[in-house]
Amino acid sequence: MKLRISAKLASVHSEVNVTDLEEKTVFTTKTDPLSAPRCTRLYDAEGVELAHYETTRTDEKDRAYSVSIDGGVSFTTKRSFRVSSSTCEAIIKVGQTGWTVPTQRAWSSRFEVHSEDGKVLVRAKQVPALRGDVYDIEVLDEDHAIEMVLLALIARSVIRDDAPIPV
Known part of the structure; x- marks a missing residue:
């Protein structure tokens, strides 16, 4: 399944669209900018809430998230850097699943x-010619499509938040 993640126009990262190749909405997210912990909700194309994830505003060290999917599935994520002196390469560990x-x-x-055994479940690449943090993703594990989309959304946020701020 090939999808595109992009922020809605004029939303300042609080609303995101996930579309298919025909640009039809598959998922949307909404983040309450004043919530503490910061809560982002994932909805299907009909507006039914499927999952949510939370992080605290002050969690710069681990960029940790707590994910809850309707139906009782939940997991946490935690970011670490591959090399301690560089923020260009990070690894997000997904607790309880073995995914990285x-x-x-x-x-x-x-x-x-x-996956835990090294199999690629999702591939994603930023689309540099488009506005904002736009990513094309290919979900190779469709049995866990919602989890894979959630992880893609979290990875996109972690990459954006880890970028150095221009002076």
């Missing part, structure tokens, strides 16, 4: 989701 999300931040950022 190696990220690379560069001119065109990218990430993958790997």
